[in-house]
Amino acid sequence: MFGEIRIFDRGKGCETELDGARLVLSQEREGAGITVDEQGTVGLRLPLTSQEKDFGFATLIEEDVHQQIMAGLRYTAWLLDRIDPTQRLSHVAIAARIAASEYAGWRTRQQQEAYPRRANMGRGGNADVDTVRVSKPRAALRLEAGPLSEDLLVLLRRQWKG
Numbered sequence: 001m002f003g004e005i006r007i008f009d010r011g012k013g014c015e016t017e018l019d020g021a022r023l024v025l026s027q028e029r030e031g032a033g034i035t036v037d038e039q040g041t042v043g044l045r046l047p048l049t050s051q052e053k054d055f056g057f058a059t060l061i062e063e064d065v066h067q068q069i070m071a072g073l074r075y076t077a078w079l080l081d082r083i084d085p086t087q088r089l090s091h092v093a094i095a096a097r098i099a100a101s102e103y104a105g106w107r108t109r110q111q112q113e114a115y116p117r118r119a120n121m122g123r124g125g126n127a128d129v130d131t132v133r134v135s136k137p138r139a140a141l142r143l144e145a146g147p148l149s150e151d152l153l154v155l156l157r158r159q160w161k162g
Contacts, residue, residue, distance in 0.1 A: 005074040005078055021038045022041075032045060040080065062106065062108045065098070090137065092141060094136065096131065097131040
């Protein structure tokens with residue numbers, strides 16, 4: 001839904017509302033969400049799929065987190081090109097945070113496949129973790145999406161594994 005980079009699940013409905021000067025598009029409780037305001041502020045909520053283990057502990061898979069970061073950066077670049085084609089917004093401030101179970105582990109897909117029954121608990125209490133922030137020229141969303149997404153991933157991994 002919406003462009004070549006889709007962040008919404010086509011199988012779920014989409015609700016729209018105006019919240020003051022913000023347009024809000026959202027899917028079910030754990031689905032994707034977008035907010036856009038008249039100043040060009042774009043907010044994305046992207047779901048992370050976790051793999052449940054035999055012991056009931058959720059695990060965030062690093063490659064899935066990276067994929068969602070890339071999708072978010074690419075979608076934001078596409079959206080800004082649509083709402084600001086003259087590129088008056090020349091810089092972007094990116095903020096990223098993982099809002100997940102306080103005790104979810106963080107593993108690579110290879111680690112998960114090698115030891116699927118091993119429970120790896122997170123450090124817990126991530127509500128007080130600062131949001132990762134990066135400021136870049138707008139062109140970086142398109143031209144440096146790969147390195148930028150990896151930088152964000154490293155910062156988020158560091159915070160999560162703490």
